[in-house]
Amino acid sequence: MTMRAWLDFLLYDWLKAEQLCSRPRFEDHGRETFSQVLDTCERIAREKYAPFNRLVDTQEPHFDGERVTLPQATHEAWAAYAGSGMLAAAQDYELGGMQLPYTVEAAANAFFAKASVSINAGLLTVGNANLLMAHGTPLQQQVFAHREFKGEWAGTMCLSEPQAGSGLADVATRAVPDGEGSADDPLGPRYRLFGNKMWISAGEHELTENIVHLVLAKIPGPDGKLVPGTRGISLFICPKHLVRPDGQLSGERNDVALAGLNHKCGWRGTTNTLLNFGEGRWQPQGAPGAVAYLVGQPGQGLACMFHMMNEARIAIGMAATMLGMAGYEASLAYAKDRKQGRALSQKDPSSPPVALIEHADVKRMLLAQKAYSEGALALMLYCARLVDEQHTGTPEAAAEAALLLEVLTPIAKSWPSEWCLEANSLAIQVHGGYGYTRDFPVEQYWRDNRLNMIHEGTHGIQALDLLGRKVVMQGGAGLKLLATRINQTIEAALQQPALALYANSLAQAVQRLGAATKAAWATGQPEDALANTTPYLQAAGHVVLAWMWLDVACSAGQAPADRQAGILAATRYFHLYELPKVGPWLEVVASREAVCRDMQPEWF
The missing domain is CATH 1.10.540.10 (Acyl-CoA dehydrogenase/oxidase, N-terminal domain)
Structure with a gap:
């Protein structure tokens, strides 16, 4: 298909x-x-x-x-x-x-x-503008967001620093009020930024006439010291070129300087930058520091930025999904064209070789890629459908969609990033020795995809978010809602004899996931519960993808014969080859296995 x-x-x-x-x-x-x-x-x-x-x-x-x-x-x-x-x-x-x-x-x-x-x-530009539409003032929306929606200006998100990647509590970029009258600037309270930001995608280019940086920084307290932790973080608009309140460029360059480009193994076409704010290369309006405007309230910067971060996480999940899809299509075409080996029953060495796709193990690798990439695309569009429900559904439906999306977001970001990367690895394997050469695109797909397990919050961060916050918030309401939705699919699948086996296996997996969640938190100590967050994330992700495939299979009855057969084969593959992995992952979670927590640095 x-x-x-x-x-x-x-x-x-x-x-x-x-x-x-x-x-x-x-x-x-x-x-x-x-x-x-x-x-x-x-x-x-x-x-x-x-x-x-x-x-x-x-x-x-x-x-x-x-x-x-x-x-x-x-x-x-x-x-x-x-x-x-x-x-x-x-x-x-x-x-x-x-x-x-x-x-x-x-x-x-x-x-x-x-x-x-x-x-x-435009991934970051749209997310940047959407954040301003949610948290910016009307003038900030008009001057910055509207120009981004037109494609005249681009946008970034500036979170990480050389010494603070995932640990945003250690952000050291400073925001100092810009003297007399700065609080009354029409574009928002005006500050001067001093600091460095690392890993900034599209941080410098000439695709647009301006770049709107959204920067996390800390405002010093009365004693001149930065407030420790994330509660001291505020959010600022810091344009590459200074802007007048009427939205026109002032003609003056802001003190945002490109210190260098990061050279990555993948995503090489997008600039990835180290930016210096307030290093003194330019002196906008005759004073040191990069001119910036406060978004929202002081100290609420991380809460505002999560609007963009969550949107970006779903977008990264989609990027990972489509790279998996690209590799799958390339290796499928190669397997149909490349002649290699003979059927096991064929004893005549002079008989012509058969296409790679005739071999069972090659079919296994292609089935895995199909199950990973097409299943991930179903998950990403399901999450997108929840966004629409959140914004335009009835109040009750909107509240449920928002809650379910909270639970699914770390999975939607991380599962495709891990398993569609595995799909890309299998695509290389199908190509054999050719897969490692630049004669074929699959090695680039793998390199491009490898970044996505780190992009917008590493795998470990997503795992901590899921088990440490999302499944226990509101007394576990989000996990209960997820289980309810999955059980609705299970009930529908049980009415179709061809799907009953998979419905029962998924029901058992959901039960195990709920029991492991309770067991992980049985002592009430985060150190016990969160010692095995990544296996929990992997298990939860596989349960969700098994649900996606079963739900899709329930709707396959009206599809053309070949499409229906393909859906049922992928569902069968995922439930028989992939879903059983959930058991071992959840065993260490439920037992609160402590080897990873207890391991001492000197033992390595």
Whole structure:
């Protein structure tokens, strides 16, 4: 099944996306307009992104000490993407948006991630603007967010520092009030920033006339010291070029300096930067420090930034998914074309070799890739559907969607990042020795995907978030809701004899997950409960993906015969080969196995 056919099945046959058009916000739309958007994005991705995926991998961004140079193809891809209106796809008509459901927006953007994840398609710019629409003042929205939605300006998120990656409590960038009258600036309370930010994607380029940096920094207390921990963190808008309240550039460069480019194993087409704020290269408005404007209230910066971080985590999950899909399609095509070996029953060495896809173990590797990537895409679109429910559903449905999304977000970010990376590894394996060469794209897909287990919160951070916060918040209400939704699918599957076996195995896995969660927290001590968070994350992710496949299989009855057979085969594979892994993972969680916690540095 082609990616487009799978997308259409998930959108229309499984998620019933057309039903969203009965809601006032989406009443102008229907399957026809949704398909037009998908067609446009598929075409742009095919023409402006895919042909240059290898180019941007081999011709990395170059910094000559003054400016960054990107391939012309990247400029043309950005222009085509911005011109498509996709940066404002979900926004109000008054902002030049399309008022598209997020479900359709996510599906359309999947084409770009698959064609070339390394060419910037606006992921951070949209997230930056959406944060400002949620937490910025009306003027901040008008001056910054609206220009980002038009593609005239780009956006970043500046969290990590050289000494503080995942540990944001140790952020040391300082924000000092900018003298007399700074509190009354029309763009917001004005500060001067001093510090360094590391791993900033798209932190410097010339694709747009301005870059809007959203920066986490701490405001010194009355004693001049920074407040320790995350409660002292505030959020600031810090533009590359200074802006007047009417939204026009002032002509003055802000003191945000590119200190250097980070050279990564993947995502090479996107600049990744170390930025210095207030180092003195420029003196905007005649004073030291980078001019910045407070967003929201002092000390609430991390809470505001989570709006963008959670959006980015789902986007990274989608990027990982589509890289897995790209590798799957490449290795499937190769396995059909490449002749290698003979059937086990064939004793005549002079007989012609058969295609790789005729061998059972190659089918195993392809089935795994299909189950991982197509299942992950189902999860990502399910999460996108929850976003639409959260924003446009009834109050009760919106509250449930928000709660379920809280639990699923760490899984949606991390599961594709781990298992679609494994799919890329299997794609290399299917190619054999050719897989390690640049004659085929699968080695690049693996390198690009390896970053996603770190991007927007490492695997370990997602695991801590899931077991340490999400499944126990509100007395475990989120986990109970997840179990309720899964049990609804199990009940439906039990009515179909072909799915009953899988329904029963999933029911047992859900039971084990709930019991392990309780056992992990039985002592009430975080040190005991959180000693095995990653196995818990892996188990929870596999339970969720088994649910996705079973739910999709319940909707497969009206599909064409080959598509239905493929769905049932992938469901069978996942439940028989993958779901059993949940048991060993949860054993160490439930027993609160302490070897990882107790291991001493000198024992290594």
